[in-house]
Amino acid sequence: MRNTDLIRRDLGVLWHPCTQMKDHEWLPLVPIRRGKGVWLEDFEGRRYLDAVSSWWVNLFGHANPRINAAVREQLDELEHVILAGFSHAPAVELAERLVEAAPAGLSRCFYADNGSSAVEVALKMSYHYWRNLGRGGKRKFVTLSNSYHGETLGALAVGDVALYKETYKPLLMEAITVPSPDCWQREPGVDWEAHSRAMFAHMEATLAEHADEVAAVIVEPLVQCAGGMRMYHPVYLSLLREACDRHDVHLIADEIAVGFGRTGTLFACEQAGVTPDFLCLSKGLTGGYLPLAAVLTTDAVYQAFYDDYQRLTAFLHSHSYTGNPLACRAALATLDIFRDEPVLARNRELAAAMYDAVRPLEDHPNVGEIRQTGMILAIELVRERAGKVPFDWRERRGLKVYQHALSRGVLLRPLGNVVYFMPPYVISEPEIALLGEVAREGIALAVRD
Ligand SMILES: *Cc1c(COP(=O)(O)O)cnc(C)c1O
Numbered sequence: 482m483r484n485t486d487l488i489r490r491d492l493g494v495l496w497h498p499c500t501q502m503k504d505h506e507w508l509p510l511v512p513i514r515r516g517k518g519v520w521l522e523d524f525e526g527r528r529y530l531d532a533v534s535s536w537w538v539n540l541f542g543h544a545n546p547r548i549n550a551a552v553r554e555q556l557d558e559l560e561h562v563i564l565a566g567f568s569h570a571p572a573v574e575l576a577e578r579l580v581e582a583a584p585a586g587l588s589r590c591f592y593a594d595n596g597s598s599a600v601e602v603a604l605k606m607s608y609h610y611w612r613n614l615g616r617g618g619k620r621k622f623v624t625l626s627n628s629y630h631g632e633t634l635g636a637l638a639v640g641d642v643a644l645y646k647e648t649y650k651p652l653l654m655e656a657i658t659v660p661s662p663d664c665w666q667r668e669p670g671v672d673w674e675a676h677s678r679a680m681f682a683h684m685e686a687t688l689a690e691h692a693d694e695v696a697a698v699i700v701e702p703l704v705q706c707a708g709g710m711r712m713y714h715p716v717y718l719s720l721l722r723e724a725c726d727r728h729d730v731h732l733i734a735d736e737i738a739v740g741f742g743r744t745g746t747l748f749a750c751e752q753a754g755v756t757p758d759f760l761c762l763s764k765g766l767t768g769g770y771l772p773l774a775a776v777l778t779t780d781a782v783y784q785a786f787y788d789d790y791q792r793l794t795a796f797l798h799s800h801s802y803t804g805n806p807l808a809c810r811a812a813l814a815t816l817d818i819f820r821d822e823p824v825l826a827r828n829r830e831l832a833a834a835m836y837d838a839v840r841p842l843e844d845h846p847n848v849g850e851i852r853q854t855g856m857i858l859a860i861e862l863v864r865e866r867a868g869k870v871p872f873d874w875r876e877r878r879g880l881k882v883y884q885h886a887l888s889r890g891v892l893l894r895p896l897g898n899v900v901y902f903m904p905p906y907v908i909s910e911p912e913i914a915l916l917g918e919v920a921r922e923g924i925a926l927a928v929r930d
Pocket residue numbers: 595596597598600629630631632701706707735736737738739763764
């Protein structure tokens with residue numbers, strides 16, 4: 482098979498995610514035949530460095546030998562079984578290990594099969610918890626501006642990225658949106674901590690006013706990824722935990738993108754020393770192999786549903802592939818790698834190398850900011866540095882970086898005008914240097930008028 486054959490057949494039948502298909506009249510699809518480590522390869526041997534971890538899911542490389550072996554072994558034992566009334570070892574062992582690894586106090590694991598579904602589970606469980614306690618009036622959710630929690634209607638309703646949400650607004654439940662602590666928005670001379678702390682006043686006022694009707698606050702801890710890799714200081718999470726307790730409101734931590742070491746710690750919440758009432762996990766959970774999600778929660782939540790069947794307090798929610806054994810085995814192999822190798826320590830070196838690779842852009846007139854939290858580094862392109870004047874979105878500057886990077890064998894996929902690196906943890910320092918070089922070239926081309 483040749484690249485062109487696959488592209489032709491693809492465009493004949495497929496409808497791609499998050500894509501204006503008409504773009505493919507001039508923007509070629511990239512067919513991929515196989516992957517190894519951080520590299521993807523097409524049908525003619527051309528290689529691409531996967532700098533976005535295939536949409537933030539891959540942790541330890543494509544075709545990772547340990548994960549491959551685990552999935553192969555599982556394949557000969559059990560591919561899938563209903564998880565209602567039945568059980569299997571990979572689901573149990575993974576739940577045990579997630580509970581052990583997660584912030585203290587999260588003692589129950591409910592599985593789903595993708596990130597949006599995990600968010601739906603957390604929202605429904607939170608509302609249902611209050612209802613079981615006779616407080617059914619607590620049915621609203623508080624979210625941060627520019628947040629992203631997935632594309633299904635419930636998850637979309639508690640998100641705030643206009644590009645994805647605006648069209649569907651008439652279909653969505655109403656959420657209470659509070660200004661984000663995003664530090665890109667801070668005034669000159671104010672540090673991240675002071676800014677994030679000051680922004681908490683909005684949250685405090687909202688909770689004080691609405692606590693009686695609010696079930697939960699949902700946040701992406703430390704990095705609002707889909708919203709353009711916007712970052713904030715952990716102090717906001719500490720303040721939020723304390724305020725949620727005081728106002729009798731749940732805290733849902735959506736670590737679907739930031740979990741599993743992306744921010745420097747295994748879970749981002751650790752940096753604030755907080756335990757959420759619900760922790761949503763997916764993406765990196767299986768090392769980027771198979772769709773799986775988990776919602777971890779507390780015994781207090783679990784107990785509010787535990788009663789005689791006739792009282793109708795059970796959580797009657799399911800997805801067909803809930804706790805799929807192959808996916809659970811991939812997740813277990815992923816956790817084995819975290820256990821056996823100094824992943825987080827090595828990532829600190831890689832993160833420093835990532836910054837070094839883009840340091841020459843610090844003073845670039847079209848770079849508004851370079852920001853980084855652990856293994857996520859973002860470069861905000863602007864028309865003018867002073868006043869952070871953005872480029873018009875219709876100019877699609879980021880897309881020019883994408884195109885240039887592809888021509889140089891790198892998969893960089895900017896979010897609007899934000900160029901970012903979020904590579905698998907098996908990337909090498911020379912590969913990081915290549916990323917930096919290609920990003921610098923791409924930016925130079927993209928900002929030209
Ligand atoms: C990707 C993402 C989701 C949605 O996960 P899907 O598996 O794509 O449904 C939810 N929340 C955050 C923070 C994400 O990055």
